[in-house]
Amino acid sequence: MQAKEIADKARALMPGVIEDLEKLVAIPSIAFPGYPSEPMEQMGATTLQMFRDVGFTNAELMEVPSGYPPIYAEIEGPAGSPVVVLYAHYDVQPAPPEQGWTSDPWTPTHKDDGRIYGRGAADDISGLVSHLGTLRVFDGKPPCTVKLILEGMEETESNLEAFVEAHPELFACDLFVICDMGNLRVGEPALTTALRGDVACVVTVRTLEHPLHSGVFGGPAPDAMMALARLLSTLHDDEGNVSIAGASTSVWDGADLTEDDLRSSADVLDGVQLTGTGRIGDLLWARPSVNAIGIDMTNIATSSNVLIPEARAKISMRIVPGSEPEAELDALVTHLETHAPWGAKVEVQRTKAAPPFLCKTDGPGYAAARDALAEAYGRPAGEAGCGGSIPLLRTLETAAPGAEFVLWGPEDVAAARIHASDESVDPSEIEKMIVAQALLLQRLADSAGSGSG
Template sequence: MQAKEIADRTSALMPGVVEDLERLVAIPSIAFPGYPSEPVEQMGSTTLQMFRDVGFTNARLMEVPSGYPPIYAEIEGPPGSPVVVLYAHYDVQPAPPEQGWTSDPWTATRKDDGRIYGRGAADDISGLVTHLGTLRVFDGKPPCTVKLILEGMEETESNLEAFVEAHPELFACDLFVICDMGNLRVGEPALTTALRGDVACIVTVRTLEHPLHSGVFGGPAPDAMMALARLLSTLHDDAGNVTVKGVTETVWEGADLSEDDLRSSADVLDGVALTGSGPVGARLWARPSVNAIGVDMTNIATSSNVLIPEARAKISMRIVPGSEPSEELDALVAHLESHAPWGAKVEVQRTKEAPPFLCKTDGPAYAAAREAMSVAFGKPVGEAGCGGSIPLLRTLQTAAPGAEFVLWGPEDVAAARIHASDESVDPSEIEKLIVTQALLLQRLADGAGGDTV
């Protein structure tokens, strides 16, 4: 099938693709503990039937020891044809009212800018419908062998890594296509080549045996919350660069985001400066970042005039591609243990070591993907990083050590606002990604070859 035919077929399919997206956005499939299980189960069964309808007739919910099941399926291609695994996930983030949504997060809403708003519309329902559209282009009969894996707990404690480790034979392939990413801007194609890792710890600071009256003892008696604040302040210099000795930095040579793009997509308040120095791309994908993502101490509603004897903070540090999580966490722990003010007692509990990921970019499948994307978008393809960590990719790499990886998707960084209020997707990105994926499958089956839409 030639590129023009693929593009025309995709264009004709788009109304149905959008209907699928609207149907799935309406299901609050939040897999986090404490949320009802019925919507996640409904999303699993609905998604399962959708993929059966497009050709994955043997699609099934796989048994896992705990949590929501992944969906697995295969379509056998011609003998000797390449084997491609398509990945996405069917769970979504919560959408609490305090996030400040301007439309119902569980109703797909088309606004004046042409984007479709709703929780999961981008992350990762757009990936699901991209795979659905790709199979429809071929009437459910792709030109090579295609496997499908849809995760049900990507946004929380994933159970897929253990499943892959237990069933590596299911994931034998030539190429993994991870459709859970996005271009930096709409219409500007980019392959994601680097993912940051994530290490975390809980630091506890103690200064007193028990609470003390702040009027009687305030001044000379050290307050644990103030000690914790001073300790956390040592993690950055005045510009906001990380000051932890021994953490890894690299050089970013791919596509970049402008400061205006970042300010807009992050909704940084007027007058508030961005942190760090140097190009935004380097700050995002070539240097570590450190954040306190939770603090435990007396809350305001129950506070009184006392000095706090103990305070805790959960620290998350994103680490650069190519680094080793254990070594980066060692450096963070050493910093926290050695920078306590006033001799405060510090204990650090390690809680997470998620590895970063680097794509191999010199293989034939990656080259075919770059060519397919360039044809679909009508522009040269850049390379971008991603701040999110996906430990699953390292597990897949171990299960299929000879396979290549392609990371892309319709979740454009500048406007999609994944995990935040008013999450949205541009349907033109979905359309172009369907064309891209269909072209990729065709080129892999044909042994590559160039044409234009």
């Protein structure tokens, strides 16, 4: 197919693509523990049927030891054609009312800005429907072999890594297309080439054998919560830069976000300064970040006038592409063990060491993707980073060591607000992503055909 034919067909398909997106957004497919299983089962069944209808007639919900199943399928292309794996996920984040939604998260809502609002509209239902649209462009008969893997537990404790390790032969391919990303801004094409990793631990600080009356003993007797607070404050310098000795840093030389982009997309309160010094791209994608994501101590409702003997915090540190998670976790743990005030007793439990990821950008698959994205958008494609982590990519790389990776999608960073209130997607980004993916498959097939001839 020629580029104009692909673009015209994608445009004609969009009403059906948006109808599919709206149908899926309406299903609260939350895989987190404690949520009902029926919506996840409905989402799996609905998604399975949609992909069977577009040509993946052998699509199945795969058997896994625990959790919700991934969906796997394959369409065999012409003999000798490249093999491409399309990835997305069908589970979404929770959408609690306290997040501050301005419309019902489970009712897809079209607003005056042209975007469609709802939980999962961007992450990652937009990726699912981009794959559906791509197959419809070819009437279910793509020009090369296409495999499909749709994850059911990406947002929680993934079971897909274990599935890939158990069935590596299913993932043998030339190119993985991970449609769970987005451009920095609508209309500005970018391939994601670097993802930070994530290491985590729980630090416990103890100062007393038991609680004490704060009036009788307050002053000389050290309070564990105050000791923990002082320990946490040592993780950053006064400007908000991470101050952990041995934590790796790098430099980002791709596309960048402005301070205004970051403030608006993150909804930073007026008058609150951004933390860290330097370019936004460096801070997001080439330097570590560290946060206390949970605290255990007496809650306010049940508090009384006592000194706290023990306090705990869960610490998460995003690590830079190219670094090794165990070494970065070692640096974090060492810092916590050596910076507690007043001789407070510190115990650190390691809980996570997820690797970062760097895409190789010198292969034919990446080049074809860059050209396809540029043609779909009518302007050159840049490169962007991602502060989130996808440990699965390392597992896929091990299963198919010669394969390339393309990371892209319709989730524009500046406005999509994934995981937050009022998550949304711009339909024009979905349409262009369908065009880009179809162009990519066609170019890969054409290149293989000309090479063999």
